[in-house]
Amino acid sequence: MPEIDEDILRQLMVRSTDDLFAPSAAVAGAIKRQRRHRMRTRVIGVAGTAAAAGLAVGTLASTSGSGAHPAPAGPGASGSTSKAAPIQLTAAQRSLFGLSAAAAKTPRPSGRYVVLTERTWAIGSGSGVDVSEIGPKTSVIDTITGGGLTYQDITVSGSGSGSGSAGTPTPPAVLTAAPGNSPTVAQLDAMPTDPAKLRAVLLAQAKYQLAQANQMSAAKNKKFEKQLKNVTPPQPTDDDLVYEQAADLLWEPDLSPALRSAVYKVLAATQGVIVKTGAADSSGRPAIEISRRDTVYKTVVETFEDPVTGATRESAWINHGETDEDLYKSITYTNTIPANPYQG
Amino acid sequence: MDRKQERAFEGFVAESGDSLLRLATLLTSDQGLGEDVYQETLHRLAARWSRIENPRAFCRQVMHNIVIDQARLKRRQVPQIQLVDAHDGGDPRTADSTSAVELRPLLLDALRTLTLQQRTIVVLRYFDDRSENEVAGLLGVSTGTVKSTASRAMAQLREQPQISGLFARAETEATTRRVRYA
Numbered sequence: 292m293p294e295i296d297e298d299i300l301r302q303l304m305v306r307s308t309d310d311l312f313a314p315s316a317a318v319a320g321a322i323k324r325q326r327r328h329r330m331r332t333r334v335i336g337v338a339g340t341a342a343a344a345g346l347a348v349g350t351l352a353s354t355s356g357s358g359a360h361p362a363p364a365g366p367g368a369s370g371s372t373s374k375a376a377p378i379q380l381t382a383a384q385r386s387l388f389g390l391s392a393a394a395a396k397t398p399r400p401s402g403r404y405v406v407l408t409e410r411t412w413a414i415g416s417g418s419g420v421d422v423s424e425i426g427p428k429t430s431v432i433d434t435i436t437g438g439g440l441t442y443q444d445i446t447v448s449g450s451g452s453g454s455g456s457a458g459t460p461t462p463p464a465v466l467t468a469a470p471g472n473s474p475t476v477a478q479l480d481a482m483p484t485d486p487a488k489l490r491a492v493l494l495a496q497a498k499y500q501l502a503q504a505n506q507m508s509a510a511k512n513k514k515f516e517k518q519l520k521n522v523t524p525p526q527p528t529d530d531d532l533v534y535e536q537a538a539d540l541l542w543e544p545d546l547s548p549a550l551r552s553a554v555y556k557v558l559a560a561t562q563g564v565i566v567k568t569g570a571a572d573s574s575g576r577p578a579i580e581i582s583r584r585d586t587v588y589k590t591v592v593e594t595f596e597d598p599v600t601g602a603t604r605e606s607a608w609i610n611h612g613e614t615d616e617d618l619y620k621s622i623t624y625t626n627t628i629p630a631n632p633y634q635g
Numbered sequence: 636m637d638r639k640q641e642r643a644f645e646g647f648v649a650e651s652g653d654s655l656l657r658l659a660t661l662l663t664s665d666q667g668l669g670e671d672v673y674q675e676t677l678h679r680l681a682a683r684w685s686r687i688e689n690p691r692a693f694c695r696q697v698m699h700n701i702v703i704d705q706a707r708l709k710r711r712q713v714p715q716i717q718l719v720d721a722h723d724g725g726d727p728r729t730a731d732s733t734s735a736v737e738l739r740p741l742l743l744d745a746l747r748t749l750t751l752q753q754r755t756i757v758v759l760r761y762f763d764d765r766s767e768n769e770v771a772g773l774l775g776v777s778t779g780t781v782k783s784t785a786s787r788a789m790a791q792l793r794e795q796p797q798i799s800g801l802f803a804r805a806e807t808e809a810t811t812r813r814v815r816y817a
Contacts, residue, residue, distance in 0.1 A: 297761050300761050300792065303738065307735050307741075308657035308739065309657075309735050310736065312652075312653050313673065322641050322644065443646075466645065466646065467649070
């Protein structure tokens, strides 16, 4: 009875594995590793020219590593020695301290779930420049468990991976995130709100992640060990690492007022940060634009802040002509999970 | 991979991750190895995402390649005595085998007795529902080989006491259902 045997074996295989679920961390790990790997391979190619470039795009200077006592510096001043000049805030620092004050007095709304309506764009320059909206989505984050879900409007043209070719997967209407996918309020509240201590924590987190990425990359490039023996890829500076972590942290919607306020102070003490007041986000709302160009990978990360509340409205990642932008259209809090707004 | 592609990648994994992990577990016939293979497959998929038209087929191919690599590596290693969990040695027909936790060790043990090619063919044909042509294409063998290997693998599984017990139980259940609903 071959058919019966096959059916039974099929059933046994399905039943014996139906309690196995893929860990969500695997996806994040794959993406992060891919980002690092892409940047690293690019870095090896540009290492020589980057070293000669001696870029000095900073408009803010800090006492390196301390983060507690920012000192102003003009372009190119990063290599100069401090002459114990009186501390004078630059316009950019004043704007960041203004944001810090605004964030400190804006209370965190109550409600277990944060509901974020988002729009996301990708502007590519690879094989044919295209500007495409990936599709509106609404994310719901459980601030207690860090899990949640995302409703995607998959009817919008341009949804998906963008190539539009046969076999390209269509994104599901609802993505679920396991607990721990986002930081919980308890985890965020456990972070220090003293700027110097916060900077140290952000730096430690970033270094740990970098070490992990390097380790995985080294394992993967084992067969090129000989060729890479004499190649020392440039290392990101502490300010590079702190800015990246701080920008990521600002994107979290449920920071306490004290923590958000402290993040702006950390940015005010980070070299290379550029602040533009009077900017606007992609939907035309007034915003303060904070940006910084990574000294190693030449990636620019921009974040647009609400000047009144200090909340983050938009984030953009720009690398070699490719831009990805995420915009928060609205951030609300609720105690019940809302229904899918894109159905019915 | 830009963020747009990352979103599509996340969407694919959200949709297919569980079944890929299960496929990896069955192909390796080892839960821990299956997780490793799944993780490595995702890394390779992420690295080539923008150039892949059929991610599922790509994952299947990558998993197969990794499993072959591991098998080759294992052949070069000194054999080690493997400590296995003590299973209930009773007649599986009388046990409640509906639980995946109880069923899995029995099935994985039985799959481990097959050759790598037999196991791959059986898993891809009957778990992943691939046609004989697709499996033949993936393994680089003829459809006739797929057919005959599957048949031999089934016969071999039938000879496994644990598996034959499970087969007998499933047949009894199916017959009971047929009688009940006749």
